[in-house]
Amino acid sequence: MGSDVIVTTTDYIPGYRIKKVLGLVSGSVVKARNIGRDIMATLRNIAGGEIVEYTELLATSRDEAIKRMIEKAKALGANAVIGVRLTTANIMSGAAEVLAYGTAVVIEEET
16 A cells, blocks of 8 residues: 555445544645636626636645645554545635545555
8 A cells, every 4th residue: 555545435445444543634725716816707707607717726725625634644644534525614705715524544455
């Protein structure tokens, strides 16, 4: 398995058994919109269709939240995070938090 951490939304990983549960880990990021992105989004909203600027903003925010969660899991000695969930929340007008959380575990291959 090397130093990679397996991340899954399931509560178990086929072919592995949970050797130790280390506890809850989370990672979050708060991102704010910017005026340039808002202008483009407003124009896209008038024309209809996907607002690519916000899609990209949320995608990078999710990636960063997951990365931070994995870093915390590694610090605990985990080689997997199971039961991963993502959530978002408005913090204030124009800013939102993306939160990734799950259970850090140590797994080993079944024999």
